[in-house]
Amino acid sequence: MIRKPLLSLGALVAVLALVVLIGRADPIGAQTFNPTYIITVDDPTAEVPSDITANFGIPIGDVNFAGVVNFIPRDWGVIPGDQIPVGTSIGSLTSGATLGLINSPCNQAVPVAFDMMNASLDRSDTVSFEDTTDSLTLDFAEDNDGNGIDDAIDHYPEFISRVIDEQPIQRSAGITLVAGTPVLLQFLIFEPGTEIDELIPSDEDLGYPSVTLLQNAGDPDVVPSPGIITDFCSPLTTLNITFGETADGTPITVNPQNGTYTFTTIALGLRDTDGDGYENTLDTCALVPNVGNPRQQLDGDLDADGLDAACDPDDGDVDSDEDADGYPNRQDNCPLDPNGEAEGEDNQADEDSDQIGDACDPNPTVEDGDLSSVRLESVVTIGDGTGPGGPPSAEACPNCFVVGESGPPGSSGDDDGSDSGLIIGIIVAVIAAVLIIGGGAAMMMRRREGT
Numbered sequence: 001m002i003r004k005p006l007l008s009l010g011a012l013v014a015v016l017a018l019v020v021l022i023g024r025a026d027p028i029g030a031q032t033f034n035p036t037y038i039i040t041v042d043d044p045t046a047e048v049p050s051d052i053t054a055n056f057g058i059p060i061g062d063v064n065f066a067g068v069v070n071f072i073p074r075d076w077g078v079i080p081g082d083q084i085p086v087g088t089s090i091g092s093l094t095s096g097a098t099l100g101l102i103n104s105p106c107n108q109a110v111p112v113a114f115d116m117m118n119a120s121l122d123r124s125d126t127v128s129f130e131d132t133t134d135s136l137t138l139d140f141a142e143d144n145d146g147n148g149i150d151d152a153i154d155h156y157p158e159f160i161s162r163v164i165d166e167q168p169i170q171r172s173a174g175i176t177l178v179a180g181t182p183v184l185l186q187f188l189i190f191e192p193g194t195e196i197d198e199l200i201p202s203d204e205d206l207g208y209p210s211v212t213l214l215q216n217a218g219d220p221d222v223v224p225s226p227g228i229i230t231d232f233c234s235p236l237t238t239l240n241i242t243f244g245e246t247a248d249g250t251p252i253t254v255n256p257q258n259g260t261y262t263f264t265t266i267a268l269g270l271r272d273t274d275g276d277g278y279e280n281t282l283d284t285c286a287l288v289p290n291v292g293n294p295r296q297q298l299d300g301d302l303d304a305d306g307l308d309a310a311c312d313p314d315d316g317d318v319d320s321d322e323d324a325d326g327y328p329n330r331q332d333n334c335p336l337d338p339n340g341e342a343e344g345e346d347n348q349a350d351e352d353s354d355q356i357g358d359a360c361d362p363n364p365t366v367e368d369g370d371l372s373s374v375r376l377e378s379v380v381t382i383g384d385g386t387g388p389g390g391p392p393s394a395e396a397c398p399n400c401f402v403v404g405e406s407g408p409p410g411s412s413g414d415d416d417g418s419d420s421g422l423i424i425g426i427i428v429a430v431i432a433a434v435l436i437i438g439g440g441a442a443m444m445m446r447r448r449e450g451t
């Protein structure tokens, strides 16, 4: 496969060299979450294959997303993944993520790009996310059968079934190197009406839900560990292109009949318990309104140790790991209470997944703060838009999935419905629309997840 090793030099220095400081100030005040979502179709002619471009962004100052699920209109022509050769390029994603590295303010813009490949749907032929072979490469990024296709693409990552125990009808996967670490991004498309999570409507009329998975975040079996990426915050930009057809002309997505169609996205924004405008993951004083802005150097943090003066026991005494538990302040879900990997500590456990660790959560079994939920729609016109609409004809798209008739491809396993409520506990850590950040992002998310 082709990789874009934008950040592949391995050393942190390389990351920093690509960083662009974002110096504007945040608006001051309560939690805001106003993502933007625009869909464009390259060729709006009815019943022909066309690229679809999805533009999703979160403005600076907003809380970051907790989860995003996109819906493709049910009349769109979707070709199941088993009708397309595994390893074929079927899309691309480019993103500008904003990170905080090694306890520094969250203001470093990191560009990331993925080539998305059609990936295996066979849930009985799996690959691990972890390095189970002691090869020093994570198993998913290896090519053990030597066919030139990375194993996460021609085998089904086994952790997915722990996150979503449903059979997708199409899966695309891309691997790129960020700071020397392979990062896995996947889009899973399910049949209309599939229940993804209790916070996401399972209305068949919304169309095909498309869930984004970043790394193995969301896997309940993951164990947290400290990393170099200590924050992930707005602003965020993503540009995701789904190809209409492969390079050799095999259709991937086919426009419906003449009419207008609505693409829908459900986006969830992270909790901000103290209402100071900074989500708990970004806020080192999650229970007290901050003095300064965690996106700006030295603002409310004279000793630059990442702890805002609102809760820093001594904001003149640099201590980048105030509680000495191994997690730097900005990555620690309880910066003042030891909850690291040491024996007797709970390693960032967060039972209610509100990103405040059990060790310092005043209500450890009840989420503190609101999860913002936004429903965004983008209307697309096909043909002159005057027709009644409907799926492409069987002549125009002989391989298209037919809602209510086609079954999901591959082995279905024990499809007994997804665990309602599972994902969000999870999704909160992850899913994402379209983001990406580096290997450490998963670490960062892991810490939110707790175990």
Ligand SMILES: [Ca+2]
Binding pocket: 274, 276, 278, 283, 284, 285, 286, 287, 288, 289, 290
């Ligand atoms: Ca605060």
Ligand SMILES: [Ca+2]
Binding pocket: 300, 301, 302, 303, 304, 305, 306, 307, 308, 309, 312, 314, 315, 316
């Ligand atoms: Ca400080």
Ligand SMILES: [Ca+2]
Binding pocket: 323, 325, 327, 332, 333, 334, 335, 336, 337, 338, 339, 340
């Ligand atoms: Ca701690």
Ligand SMILES: [Ca+2]
Binding pocket: 350, 351, 352, 353, 354, 355, 356, 357, 358, 361, 363, 364
């Ligand atoms: Ca908690």
